[in-house]
Amino acid sequence: MRSPAGRQPAPFLRAGSGLDGLPLLICAIALAALLLGGFVVVAPNRLQSGTPLSLWQAAGPGGAGALLALLVVIATLAARPALRFRRVLIGLAAGGLMVMSLALAGSAASEQGLAAGRLTRVSLGAGFWTLFMAGLLLLADGAEREPSRANKALPLLATLLGLAALLASGHLSQLSLAREYAVRHQAYLDELVRHLQLTGAGLALALVAGGAIGLLAYRRPQRAGPVFAVLNIVQTIPSLALFALLIGPLTMLTALLPALRQLGIAGIGPAPAILALGLYGLLPVARGVHAGLSAVPGAAVEAARGMGMTEGQIVRHTLVPLALPTLLQTLRLTLVQLIGLAVLAALIGAGGLGTFIFQGLGQTAADLVLLGALSAIALALLADTALRGLALLFTRGPAR
Amino acid sequence: MIRFEGVSKSFGGAKAVDDVTLSVARGTICALVGTSGSGKSTLLRLVNRLLEVDAGSIRFDGEDVTRLAPVELRRRVGYVIQSVGLFPHWTVERNIATVPRLLGWSSARIGERVAELLDLVGLPPGLHARRYPDELSGGQQQRVGVARALAAEPELLLMDEPFGAVDPPTRRGLQDSLIAIQRRTGTTILLVTHDVEEAIRLCGTLAVLHHGRLLQTGTPASVLTHPASDEVARFFGGPLLGLNRLKALRVGDRAHVADPPAAEGEPIDTDATLETALARMVAEGRSRLPVRHLADGRSGVLDLADLVRP
Ligand SMILES: Nc1ncnc2c1ncn2[C@@H]1O[C@H](COP(=O)(O)OP(=O)(O)OP(=O)(O)O)[C@@H](O)[C@H]1O
Ligand SMILES: [Mg+2]
Numbered sequence: 031m032r033s034p035a036g037r038q039p040a041p042f043l044r045a046g047s048g049l050d051g052l053p054l055l056i057c058a059i060a061l062a063a064l065l066l067g068g069f070v071v072v073a074p075n076r077l078q079s080g081t082p083l084s085l086w087q088a089a090g091p092g093g094a095g096a097l098l099a100l101l102v103v104i105a106t107l108a109a110r111p112a113l114r115f116r117r118v119l120i121g122l123a124a125g126g127l128m129v130m131s132l133a134l135a136g137s138a139a140s141e142q143g144l145a146a147g148r149l150t151r152v153s154l155g156a157g158f159w160t161l162f163m164a165g166l167l168l169l170a171d172g173a174e175r176e177p178s179r180a181n182k183a184l185p186l187l188a189t190l191l192g193l194a195a196l197l198a199s200g201h202l203s204q205l206s207l208a209r210e211y212a213v214r215h216q217a218y219l220d221e222l223v224r225h226l227q228l229t230g231a232g233l234a235l236a237l238v239a240g241g242a243i244g245l246l247a248y249r250r251p252q253r254a255g256p257v258f259a260v261l262n263i264v265q266t267i268p269s270l271a272l273f274a275l276l277i278g279p280l281t282m283l284t285a286l287l288p289a290l291r292q293l294g295i296a297g298i299g300p301a302p303a304i305l306a307l308g309l310y311g312l313l314p315v316a317r318g319v320h321a322g323l324s325a326v327p328g329a330a331v332e333a334a335r336g337m338g339m340t341e342g343q344i345v346r347h348t349l350v351p352l353a354l355p356t357l358l359q360t361l362r363l364t365l366v367q368l369i370g371l372a373v374l375a376a377l378i379g380a381g382g383l384g385t386f387i388f389q390g391l392g393q394t395a396a397d398l399v400l401l402g403a404l405s406a407i408a409l410a411l412l413a414d415t416a417l418r419g420l421a422l423l424f425t426r427g428p429a430r
Numbered sequence: 431m432i433r434f435e436g437v438s439k440s441f442g443g444a445k446a447v448d449d450v451t452l453s454v455a456r457g458t459i460c461a462l463v464g465t466s467g468s469g470k471s472t473l474l475r476l477v478n479r480l481l482e483v484d485a486g487s488i489r490f491d492g493e494d495v496t497r498l499a500p501v502e503l504r505r506r507v508g509y510v511i512q513s514v515g516l517f518p519h520w521t522v523e524r525n526i527a528t529v530p531r532l533l534g535w536s537s538a539r540i541g542e543r544v545a546e547l548l549d550l551v552g553l554p555p556g557l558h559a560r561r562y563p564d565e566l567s568g569g570q571q572q573r574v575g576v577a578r579a580l581a582a583e584p585e586l587l588l589m590d591e592p593f594g595a596v597d598p599p600t601r602r603g604l605q606d607s608l609i610a611i612q613r614r615t616g617t618t619i620l621l622v623t624h625d626v627e628e629a630i631r632l633c634g635t636l637a638v639l640h641h642g643r644l645l646q647t648g649t650p651a652s653v654l655t656h657p658a659s660d661e662v663a664r665f666f667g668g669p670l671l672g673l674n675r676l677k678a679l680r681v682g683d684r685a686h687v688a689d690p691p692a693a694e695g696e697p698i699d700t701d702a703t704l705e706t707a708l709a710r711m712v713a714e715g716r717s718r719l720p721v722r723h724l725a726d727g728r729s730g731v732l733d734l735a736d737l738v739r740p
Contacts (some may be wrong), residue, residue: 327515327518329511329513329514329515330516330517330518332480332511332513332515333511333515333516333517333578334517335480335504336478336480336504336509337504337505337509337528337529337578338501338503338505338532339501339532340501343532347517348517352517352518352519
């Protein structure tokens, strides 16, 4: 017997109660942060620290009211478990929250800029970030729990589209972050491409070498132990140290073989960075490939061989399809990890988004640091989401 | 059709198959029986070269299997594996089509064959063709495994406990279908089973393995009447060996002519088993049954005493 919903409120956050606890909790935290923290921060110039403005001051009663109303909508939806398309609606509202808070911050920046002159910088405050992250968390939570593929994708795509439209509209151009970007947008594009190149090359290296090692470990289980022990040691070298450690040997190598220099290989620059990224990706890839292949039922492999499949057909028709979920997950985790690590490449002169982070640290220009860091985070999130989507396409739909 | 000649195979010093010599004639069914771990599955895997012999040779149709390309050999030999081993990512239909697709059959021919096989193993195609293995019961999966092995009409079938997870009535139905297919196509079958009744029902020859050694071969009737050793007798029921013997012998083997016919009741067929005859005697309270059509066309009788005659 279920008690009527009106008389006995379901206990907060209790598993199985039907009430969606997490969205409510996220909404509450977002609300608290909004009331306490500054929504944007206004500074006299790009290097000085500024004073926080609350949401009310920054966005006015209309903007603040609209944001609060969205939070209320999400909380109401979360409290009605019986509603159809509830997760999709929460996801769309969460996306709306993200787009709207960014738009309000953009407007605030334009107004403050007009009021206080060219040098004034308006950057995003703790209140904004809490709201934005709350939206992101709600989106991720909904996508994770929603069973249908279309309903998973819809809020994500709508949000991406909204953010892209907002960026393209120029509405955000007065935000400090955008102004940091505007003065170096050519350099930004170059470093972004460079970041992708470094990550791609490192990933390719890791996939080829790690894949081969994983396959070998699967074929010869008695070798698996020592191989993974060695890879584990590589993984324990602190990442920064690994980048630096490779400079020495590569410099020596190019001294011995000057021909290498013609190929663009040097002790400093992209070569050691790609090598370090490849080495870092080696263990996760090898381990993922090994785990994926080992989890394929032995009976299916024996049947495949017994039916007269060639070794190539066994790999194509049995091993790869059955290991695919694990393989795609490995690809996703490695790619995300390498996108983050490639930030360090800037330290050994290889460029990439890290360039802005370290420049910003040098100049104590917080928004320049943010420009680099946020770009890397966004890149990692995009890669993660895209590969999750790909994995969904390759798995069979939910069992009836 | 298939001849093992002094075949041995060890795994790290332990002999799984030890000096086995055995022939299976074309178009016959041979049952490999024996306790768990006696080397039955290993012997099958040596035939399609999932394993290689350490010593001795295996001839398939007169040719040493080690001189045939393994992939071509396996496509000519159907294989039902003990642990079923359906491909979990393929539908039932696609699983059964495995070898025909490898052989490059046209899709129309494959479709027809798959439907025919599903009917044969008692799984209506409309209901089951598009399901995935994890949506089937254990017994249904086994039947799909059998259909998959039969798909390309192999010359030789290796079946490793094909019906182990199927209920007795369904199992009898499947055994009948298998016998019918075998009669029609003349396929040679090497079948591993733990089920004495199945071995007796299906097979012309029994081969009893114990610790990798072949203890005895012969027709079910001869093995059960004259077990070569205590091990064989123990395998076929120990103290209950006599009851199993009644399953292997037929009324025609023991009935005798009676002039004039001197028994009451419904006559029993000569190819019924003695077990059935005994069951009727017990149920009807008679010690004598009339027998229909002896070999020479005359009618006869079967006495209780005939059952115990050595
Ligand atoms: N791949 C292998 N590696 C090592 N030992 C093996 C291997 N396959 C089989 N054996 C051993 O060989 C012996 C015979 O095994 P086999 O699988 O042929 O037995 P079986 O007669 O089929 O038994 P069951 O009736 O339980 O299926 C067993 O002792 C087993 O442990
Ligand atoms: Mg076995």
